[in-house]
Amino acid sequence: METVQFQFPYLQSKIQTSKTQYRESMSALPQTTTTTATTTTTILTSLSTRNNSLRKLSRGNQPENALAMFVKLRMEGLDVDRFSFPPLLKAAARVKGLFEGMQFHGLGAKLGFDLDPFVQTGLVGMYAACGRIGDARLMFDKMSHRDVVTWSIMFDGYCQSGHFDDVLKLFEEMRRSNVVPDEMVLSKILSACARSGNISYGKVIHEFIVDNSVVRDAHLQTALITMYASCGCLDMAKDLFDNMWPKNMQLLKLEPDHDGALVVLSNIYAKERRWQDVGELRNSMKRRGIAKERGSSRIEMKNEVHEFLMADRNHPQADRIYEKLDEVVSELKLVGYAPNTHCVLVDVEEDEKQEVVLWHSEKLALCYGLMSEPNGSCIRIVKNLRVCEDCHTFIKLVSKVYGREIIVRDRNRFHHYKDGVCSCKDYW
Numbered sequence: 001m002e003t004v005q006f007q008f009p010y011l012q013s014k015i016q017t018s019k020t021q022y023r024e025s026m027s028a029l030p031q032t033t034t035t036t037a038t039t040t041t042t043i044l045t046s047l048s049t050r051n052n053s054l055r056k057l058s059r060g061n062q063p064e065n066a067l068a069m070f071v072k073l074r075m076e077g078l079d080v081d082r083f084s085f086p087p088l089l090k091a092a093a094r095v096k097g098l099f100e101g102m103q104f105h106g107l108g109a110k111l112g113f114d115l116d117p118f119v120q121t122g123l124v125g126m127y128a129a130c131g132r133i134g135d136a137r138l139m140f141d142k143m144s145h146r147d148v149v150t151w152s153i154m155f156d157g158y159c160q161s162g163h164f165d166d167v168l169k170l171f172e173e174m175r176r177s178n179v180v181p182d183e184m185v186l187s188k189i190l191s192a193c194a195r196s197g198n199i200s201y202g203k204v205i206h207e208f209i210v211d212n213s214v215v216r217d218a219h220l221q222t223a224l225i226t227m228y229a230s231c232g233c234l235d236m237a238k239d240l241f242d243n244m245w246p247k248n249m250q251l252l253k254l255e256p257d258h259d260g261a262l263v264v265l266s267n268i269y270a271k272e273r274r275w276q277d278v279g280e281l282r283n284s285m286k287r288r289g290i291a292k293e294r295g296s297s298r299i300e301m302k303n304e305v306h307e308f309l310m311a312d313r314n315h316p317q318a319d320r321i322y323e324k325l326d327e328v329v330s331e332l333k334l335v336g337y338a339p340n341t342h343c344v345l346v347d348v349e350e351d352e353k354q355e356v357v358l359w360h361s362e363k364l365a366l367c368y369g370l371m372s373e374p375n376g377s378c379i380r381i382v383k384n385l386r387v388c389e390d391c392h393t394f395i396k397l398v399s400k401v402y403g404r405e406i407i408v409r410d411r412n413r414f415h416h417y418k419d420g421v422c423s424c425k426d427y428w
């Protein structure tokens with residue numbers, strides 16, 4: 001299974017176990033007794049202590065440690081209960097470990113926990129995060145009790161897999177079942193409207209927010225601004241932005257993970273070449289201490305994870321990577337590729353801009369993939385931000401010219417490139 005191979009090298013490199021060893025211990029899960037005698041430094045005597053640790057690990061910076069802890073517990077013959085499953089599924093979702101998640105699903109069912117609403121919610125989240133949106137929906141439909149969190153996870157899944165029509169349908173269903181959407185859910189629906197260019201539905205949601213006096217937190221406010229900006233209603237976006245509560249502005253600043261309304265607006269202005277507006281916004285960003293997150297791309301090659309930043313020269317094979325990039329660019333130009341510099345924010349000369357856009361981290365990662373496995377199989381890249389238009393076109397062309405299948409997981413969704421087309425149909 002594709003996703004399995006995808007996730008293993010990452011997990012494995014983090015938990016320092018050999019691939020076979022890890023796979024064996026994972027497939028040994030359904031057996032309740034293992035008699036491996038190992039000395040252990042941590043004594044996790046009670047179930048609740050273990051579950052607390054699993055919970056902490058699954059929320060921490062390295063969720064794969066929750067999976068490693070589980071393997072260890074099983075090897076030592078220590079039991080788990082139904083409270084162990086939500087954090088384990090969360091960890092599997094966060095590392096996009098479908099193989100692990102499915103093993104937990106199997107074990108949970110065997111132990112009779114699969115009817116527990118918390119376990120079920122965890123399963124919806126795990127399948128959605130691993131790109132198995134159909135399975136997530138099956139699980140969701142099976143649930144007898146669904147709270148707003150479960151709905152929110154399902155919305156997330158549809159958004160990430162680019163099923164924007166389903167987002168809107170799900171919202172209708174949610175209203176019919178009398179569950180009140182919270183700010184999180186409304187933000188997600190607005191983001192679906194933004195990404196599919198559905199301004200009319202976006203306006204319906206805006207009205208809903210006004211009519212029901214929904215409190216506009218920073219997320220919701222940003223989502224509204226982004227929706228209007230992405231649909232081309234810049235004045236409305238600017239208006240909402242100018243009236244944004246200072247408190248929300250503060251919140252945006254504190255969340256490094258959030259692009260924020262400012263970045264959205266400045267991207268749109270840059271696209272329209274309104275440089276003076278871009279300048280004003282950038283100053284305002286600086287004054288308020290908001291920085292744009294730096295893009296980085298990760299590629300897994302031969303069980304090793306390689307990470308690239310924009311214009312990165314830190315890789316030991318940097319020279320060869322940039323040579324490869326030159327070669328790829330000339331090949332692509334033969335089939336009509338022209339660097340699209342619309343996404344570059346600063347007002348620099350056109351040829352300089354082309355260089356900037358060519359050095360985006362996913363292009364570097366892709367070239368590294370091409371040169372490391374010239375005739376190899378599918379190339380898989382994980383990007384922390386949204387893939388820009390130019391990189392999207394670039395990767396589509398590479399998939400055609402080099403006859404390679406490429407999967408990119410960006411902040412919003414999976415892109416599956418093959419024969420010059422992408423599974424997102426250019427909506428992302």
Ligand SMILES: [Zn+2]
Nearest residue numbers: 360387388391
């Ligand atoms: Zn790019």
Ligand SMILES: [Zn+2]
Nearest residue numbers: 415422424426
């Ligand atoms: Zn795509």
